[in-house]
Amino acid sequence: MSASIVCSALGFRWPDGDSVFTDLNLLIGEGRTGLIGVNGSGKSTLLRLLAGELTPASGSISITGELGYLPQTITLDATRRIDDVLGITAQRQALAAIESGRGTEADFGVVGEDWDVEERTRATLDRLGLGHLDLDRTVGAVSGGESVLLALAALLVRRPPVLLLDEPTNNLDLRARRLVHRAVADWPGVLVVVSHDRELLDLVDRIADLREGEVRYYGGNFSDYEAAVAAEQETAHRLVRAAEQDLRRQQREMIEARTKLDRRQRYGQKMSEQKREPKIVMGNRKRAAEVSAGKHRNMHLEKLAEAKDRVKEAEEAVRVDEEIRIRLPHTEVPPGREVLRLSTVELRNGPVLDLDLRGPERIALVGANGSGKTTLLRTIAGTLAPVSGEVALKVPMRWLPQRLDVLDDRLSTIDNVAAAAPDASAQSIRAQLAKFLLRGRKAEQQAGTLSGGERFRASLATLLLAEPAPQLFLLDEPTNNLDLASVAQLTQALTAYAGALVVSSHDIPFLRCLGITRWLHLDTDLTEVDPM
Template sequence: MSTTPTAVTCTAVSFAWPDGTAVFDDLQVAFGPGRTGLVGVNGSGKSTLLKLIAHELTPADGTIRVAGEVGYLPQSVTLDNGLRVDEVLGIAATRTALHAIEAGDASEEHFDVVGDDWDVEERALATLGELGLGRIGLDRTIGEVSGGESVLLRLAALLLRRPDVLLLDEPTNNLDLYARRRLYAAVASWSGVMVVVSHDRELLDLVDQIADLRSGEVTWYGGNFSAYEEALAGEQDAAERMVRVAEADLKKQKRELVDAQVKLARRKKYGQKMFEQKREPKIVMGARKRAAQESAGKHRILHEERLADARERLDEAVDAVRDDDEIRVDLPYTAVPPGRTVLTLLDLELRYGARVTGGFDLRGPERVALIGRNGAGKTTLLRTIAGELEAVSGEARTHVPLRFLPQRLDVLDDGLSVVGNVARFAPGATNNRVRARLARFLFKGAKADQLTATLSGGERFRAALAALMLAEPAPQLLLLDEPTNNLDMASVRQLTSALESYEGALIIASHDMPFLESVGITRRLLMEGGELKEIGREAVGYPS
């Protein structure tokens, strides 16, 4: 790694999507040495900023300068299943040259390829070992590893390159507890410049500073995420106090303006009476009337200016208080009577080797957590229950309406708008009804007409969930595969609140233990060693 001080500088950066949706306008931000957590609500532009820095997107205006090499781990990792591990790591050519030299081929071209990298295999295996991938080796293909392992392989490739600037976009998505711990260790030991976008509190508590992206501007906070939350809470308390002070001042100015208007009206009435009674010469009374009118006008203007100033101070105080939009999920009435059989699994053998031996019944409004390592078969089980995959043998039978929200949110058509996607799932719903439902998911006005391809990860989740909930009949069995992967923390809290009011049966595959506990899980199923078995509460955080 270079010893030259490294930095990322964004100067007057502007960017908009092809449909005209603006993301940044004159953005100014710089990232220096250390680990930075980039936070903000879904759709604020965090992933877009990383793509701009990684040169995967080009700004419409402004400049982005990076001192040193950039390594970028995107939010969605898609690899060719035919690639070998050494190809993903970028060392295949070097390995081939090394093996040729070891076999006695002393061609100069082999030495040119190897250069000084004689220990590349040892370093690669050591890096894989540090990330818990030592058993994979260098010759297996991507088709033989799980989605979570693919993420760690991409990270291993970056660590081997030793870039000066490392960009990580939601790196813990799709990772099980074991893999997350490996990633935490890699982040904690990183030196250089790192910018990480995440909703994972444990990961964000490893950073050195927080950059809060809000309304196209970045506010900096020293320390980790816990320190940021504490500082933000203090700021919000002060901001709310200022709102109360400004509201009180506004009321006071309104009262004083009314009092002044009453006094001026009385004076005018008295002056008119005196004029009518002609107790003084006409010229004197006329002068007094003009003077009184001028004084009244000045008095009125003074109080109106004070009232306008008070309104402006209130507006500024209100703007300082955060009102981060959160999804508002209104789940349909989906009650399942206690004891009613919702799902039956019988001697079920799944694709890729996993199985459910004997019988398993889900009854009434039970809430099941489905946990296990990456690649254990959790997603395969959910897809089989949902009817997307055929079982090798046995039976998976549902007895109530079912909806399945997949991990990759591939239920959406990127070529359609958000409204168009939701309408596909509810062809009988009117346009007004679709838009009214979307408004609860924060897709209002032009946002509802935005192309799905331009949405952030959290926005895609909201669009997919809206489609799921608007579809009819309403689900009495809901299958969720890693639902919190792309949600900011405010949205996770809102989803938790919504699921608390859901009266149907739930099966949730997730590595997010705090989320699982918050939704009132009643049963816990562990997929391990190709078998599904029920475990107790104490075993939820399965050991490392």
């Protein structure tokens, strides 16, 4: 029987009563499926339900075949051996006993048909760039990125028919991302991956879009999905326009009908006053007119109600993925103006760097995890002193760290922006925050109570609306943990930004959208590389 995942009328709520799903149906068969949706839509919760980490409140989950699950956060015990993490300790011990002539029937049972398990495991490690790991050593100094790859290797060695991956490329450098991409592309069974990595999502066979508690399926990869949604939305907008046009026509016809009926009533009243016809005839005519008027009124009211329903139905098919549309003229930097100069700056982690940044340049800072990209940004921002050398900032600067800790959680978003821009009026701050999709009560809400996407936009607004206007903006892995809609909104905001930009990121599709003018690779020094 082919492997598959089936959920029927699935319901789940958190202990505080917050409902995630009420009647979710899901059907996933062979092939690679990209599960997407905005932050908070329940993607990770759904994977945890499928993996058995959470128990549904109602409905059923049926999974045909053994299941493997890679959670978003990987924590490995540093004292565990590598072969134990990979799940092959018992097989290795049994093989060693058999090869030494001490093998028992139980040892042969442990090995089964998997006589090449160690060779297969080493091949898997090589494919994931972990060939240097010794199976007999402990996890010890394995880096965070290697922990993710090692956990993925354990799943690939097991070869479960069903594999669930939750943001597998998050926080991985470009090389590690490419390795995960290759593993996903080669996966032969059922695979469900939650990710905002566009390159990874372009390797899947179908997209499952989780929106408002329902899943819609689209054949093809993420690029195909975007094209399909664009076509759907074009049709949806056209249907809205047609429905609105029909509604206006029904309203005109109703007004015209009422005008005609009013004219007839005035004529009948005039005839009655002039007594040109017998009283009984005029009474019958009046009653007939009232019945006719009532029928016409009801008919037009029904048509009007139907037209309104058609407008509502058409509008429901239109997505409300709002866009950030701002203007930031005060951030503009004249071409050629010196913005930043690093003169023989030695970073805390070793590299000695020189850099000259002029005008509205846009620099993509790339390199392996641990190469010092965050250290460099913190050194430029002044939160970390260099070992030696000079950092010369020539323009106002702001930076967005990975932790998004730029807000005072006790203050509202309005008050956070006001603290950064004390000369701005409350009215102008409200108007600008609305363009960052933070309107009304959301702008007045304490920053600590905002959702992930709202908090990100509030942080972005606080930095970009600051006084003096930042003419150099530093961003450290800004798309980590952002859903695809938030990544699009960040791209829109940075497109409007007119100053110099330095962005550290492994998200190549995101960087390509920013109009990068220089790609710098950080290793022992800064090297300009070809556009990626």
